[in-house]
Amino acid sequence: MRDKKLNKTFKNNLITYLIVIISYALVQAMILSGNLSSLMQGLLVPICTYVIMALALNLVVGVLGELSLGHAGFMCVGAFSSAFFSKLTLEAIPNAGLRFFLALLIGAVCAAIFGIIIGIPVLRLKGDYLAIVTLAFGEIIKNFINVMYVGKDSNGFHFSIKDVASLNMEDDGLVIINGAQGITGTPTDSNFTIGVLLILFTLFVVLNLTNSRTGRAIMSIRDNRIAAESVGINITKYKLMAFAISAGLAGIGGVLYAHNLSTLTALPKNFGYNMSIMFLVFVVLGGIGNMRGSIIAAVVLTLLPELLRGLSDYRMLIYAVVLIAMMIFTSAPSMIEYREKIMAKFGKNKVSKEAE
Amino acid sequence: MAILEVNNLSISFGGLMAVNDFGLNIEEGQLYGLIGPNGAGKTTVFNLLTGVYKPDQGRVILDGKELTGKNTIEINQEGIARTFQNIRLFSQLSVLDNVKVGLHNDYTYSTIEGILRLPRYKKTEKLMTERAMELLEVFGLADEAEYLASNLPYGKQRKLEMARALATNPKLLLLDEPAAGMNPNETAELMENIKFVRDKFKMTILLIEHDMKLVAGICEKLTVLNFGKVLAEGETSAVLHDPKVITAYLGE
Numbered sequence: 001m002r003d004k005k006l007n008k009t010f011k012n013n014l015i016t017y018l019i020v021i022i023s024y025a026l027v028q029a030m031i032l033s034g035n036l037s038s039l040m041q042g043l044l045v046p047i048c049t050y051v052i053m054a055l056a057l058n059l060v061v062g063v064l065g066e067l068s069l070g071h072a073g074f075m076c077v078g079a080f081s082s083a084f085f086s087k088l089t090l091e092a093i094p095n096a097g098l099r100f101f102l103a104l105l106i107g108a109v110c111a112a113i114f115g116i117i118i119g120i121p122v123l124r125l126k127g128d129y130l131a132i133v134t135l136a137f138g139e140i141i142k143n144f145i146n147v148m149y150v151g152k153d154s155n156g157f158h159f160s161i162k163d164v165a166s167l168n169m170e171d172d173g174l175v176i177i178n179g180a181q182g183i184t185g186t187p188t189d190s191n192f193t194i195g196v197l198l199i200l201f202t203l204f205v206v207l208n209l210t211n212s213r214t215g216r217a218i219m220s221i222r223d224n225r226i227a228a229e230s231v232g233i234n235i236t237k238y239k240l241m242a243f244a245i246s247a248g249l250a251g252i253g254g255v256l257y258a259h260n261l262s263t264l265t266a267l268p269k270n271f272g273y274n275m276s277i278m279f280l281v282f283v284v285l286g287g288i289g290n291m292r293g294s295i296i297a298a299v300v301l302t303l304l305p306e307l308l309r310g311l312s313d314y315r316m317l318i319y320a321v322v323l324i325a326m327m328i329f330t331s332a333p334s335m336i337e338y339r340e341k342i343m344a345k346f347g348k349n350k351v352s353k354e355a356e
Numbered sequence: 357m358a359i360l361e362v363n364n365l366s367i368s369f370g371g372l373m374a375v376n377d378f379g380l381n382i383e384e385g386q387l388y389g390l391i392g393p394n395g396a397g398k399t400t401v402f403n404l405l406t407g408v409y410k411p412d413q414g415r416v417i418l419d420g421k422e423l424t425g426k427n428t429i430e431i432n433q434e435g436i437a438r439t440f441q442n443i444r445l446f447s448q449l450s451v452l453d454n455v456k457v458g459l460h461n462d463y464t465y466s467t468i469e470g471i472l473r474l475p476r477y478k479k480t481e482k483l484m485t486e487r488a489m490e491l492l493e494v495f496g497l498a499d500e501a502e503y504l505a506s507n508l509p510y511g512k513q514r515k516l517e518m519a520r521a522l523a524t525n526p527k528l529l530l531l532d533e534p535a536a537g538m539n540p541n542e543t544a545e546l547m548e549n550i551k552f553v554r555d556k557f558k559m560t561i562l563l564i565e566h567d568m569k570l571v572a573g574i575c576e577k578l579t580v581l582n583f584g585k586v587l588a589e590g591e592t593s594a595v596l597h598d599p600k601v602i603t604a605y606l607g608e
Contacts, residue, residue: 212470220457223446231458232432
């Protein structure tokens with residue numbers, strides 16, 4: 001009985017990993033055979049970023065059961081802290097791989113720390129209130145970075161929130177973060193392969209966390225807070241832990257994103273609240289708590305507007321129709337039943353909606 | 357020595373004295389009933405004992421340890437577990453995982469060990485599953501271990517709540533209307549379960565119940581609560597024949 005269950009989750013997780021790996025192989029084959037336009041190739045790393053963001057957000061929305069609209073903010077923290085590090089150590093650490101690895105660590109840790117700082121006051125709230133406050137925090141982070149000037153010269157670091165001149169640097173000074181112009185000259189250390197590896201890492205963390213003692217504690221809070229307390233689960237600790245891990249993973253998404261661009265700016269287009277909402281759309285359309293669904297939704301919904309570019313004016317119309325169709329496919333009970341029937345036909349284990 | 361000692365416990369909500377000068381002494385291994393009309397404050401007493409509410413005055417002592425003023429989590433770790441009047445399961449978790457959440461504090465490994473699937477994760481999870489299955493077997497739920505908790509029939513959900521509470525390895529088990537909504541057959545089975553749990557785990561049990569057949573059948577001692585005050589207490593048969601109790605609660 002027990003083995004059967006372990007096997008089932010194991011199989012399900014394996015399928016998810018395999019989907020990612022096979023898609024990677026397919027895309028690589030297409031690149032090598034010259035079947036992928038340069039426009040599409042440019043989209044590959046952002047898609048990886050969005051997949052990571054969707055997975056990270058699904059940890060908060062699906063597993064912890066709280067609504068966060070501030071994940072673009074955590075992504076922003078990860079992006080800027082890591083880009084800052086990479087630009088600073090561009091000459092000190094010539095090895096791009098090592099530099100990127102360290103940047104990843106820094107981005108993830110900074111974002112996780114922000115997750116904790118923001119989580120402590122915010123996680124007392126529930127539902128809509130939590131969503132509103134996280135949304136505000138995301139905006140604050142973005143706007144703060146927009147007015148931040150940081151430079152370095154022989155005397156050390158200089159910081160200002162006014163302009164470059166008030167940094168008062170020596171002649172040898174180097175402006176690292178230049179306010180609204182952001183960080184220019186970040187080494188573009190990330191690529192599609194790294195992106196896919198990071199997706200696999202994120203999946204590994206999220207899936208294994210969910211199927212462990214900690215994950216059970218987090219889900220018990222989602223299902224019934226009072227009962228969780230009554231069996232001795234420390235609500236604050238596990239809520240904060242889920243939030244911080246999710247923020248850290250969002251930070252990783254940010255690192256990947258930042259190292260794909262030579263100029264990183266904190267524009268609403270990159271890190272604004274509409275991005276947070278887009279991540280939420282990925283999660284909801286993929287099925288709340290369903291990691292595989294999040295991946296698919298993130299890929300499809302990012303590719304779709306590009307693929308429909310030829311239709312010009314009708315683009316958003318079709319986009320909306322696809323949104324509705326996906327919603328029905330992932331969430332309508334009759335569709336779930338139908339899906340299970342099809343899966344059973346293929347001789348696979350039944351994939352229930354709470355499979356992940 | 358009494359395992360649970362409660363002295364002049366009181367709490368008021370606004371102007372209403374919900375529980376007034378409540379006292380209780382339960383011996384180890386006893387099956388104790390708390391009865392009374394609706395709104396008498398029975399569940400409030402449970403909430404006071406488990407730290408959901410902080411009493412305005414009074415003391416709660418479990419096995420010689422002061423529990424007054426501690427929070428729910430601390431009190432659970434000191435050894436009081438409970439079930440709820442309106443079932444509160446982790447509905448989207450499997451039956452097995454519900455019990456495993458109850459084992460959370462006794463079987464530990466760190467989050468990192470869990471994510472990386474280190475040997476300690478595997479060993480501990482195996483022990484947890486064994487222990488949880490043992491508990492499920494006691495309540496005849498072993499075959500449904502993989503079901504979602506919300507898919508269980510009502511009677512079994514009640515049993516699962518008891519199994520989950522027992523998983524925290526308590527000294528005292530509080531059952532809030534365990535037979536509510538059950539048919540006579542299910543109630544009879546539940547009575548056997550409760551007795552079995554008491555004998556097998558040497559558990560002390562305090563239960564709230566309106567089903568007099570169950571109360572008369574298994575409780576050794578009773579306390580009757582009326583308008584937040586203790587109306588009567590003592591041996592079950594004596595209390596059930598007390599004229600005061602008959603007028604206030606049982607009816608002629």
